[in-house]
Amino acid sequence: MKYTLLFLALCLIIAAGCTGTEPEAATPESAGTLDEAREVFGPDIPEPSYLPEGYTFENAVRYPDGSVTLIYNGTAGDLRVTRLSSADAPCPDPTVSGNKEWTSQGNGIVGRLVYENDDRSEGSLWRLRWDWNNASFCMTGSLPAEEIMKIAASVVVGR
Secondary structure: OHHHHHHHHHHHHHHHHOOOOOOOOOOOEEEOOHHHHHHHHOOOOEEEOOOOOOOEEEEEEEOOOOOEEEEEEOOOOOEEEEEOOOOOOOOOOOOOOOOOOEEEEEOOEEEEEEEHHHOOOOOOOEEEEEEEOOEEEEEEEOOOHHHHHHHHHHEEEOO
């Protein structure tokens, strides 16, 4: 009898641990327009005032850590502009991996630029990371090099 009660207690403990009572992983929030992003995420969205011709807003995403990304579609693919939640926060996907990090300067911005597989040819995926006015940013895309710093320098937070 004693072993039966012990067995039942053990079964109850195991069953309680398998009921899915663990907290679900937080999922990112989305906004379909810039106005909605400003309203839902607050004024600290990383909105560029300059975009190359043909680029249009697709959506905005706020990640569980508080980082906010604006996604634009255009002729050279997606452009993602992110205000990071902190200086040490990782850039969100897409991941760009290269062995060399270039310093890129222009229009008052100094950033660290990485190209996918260190391929700096036209149309290659790149990631730029920079700090400005006590905030940290990331941007990924496949635009030509001359456009990268123009966009970065135009990012305004809190319009």
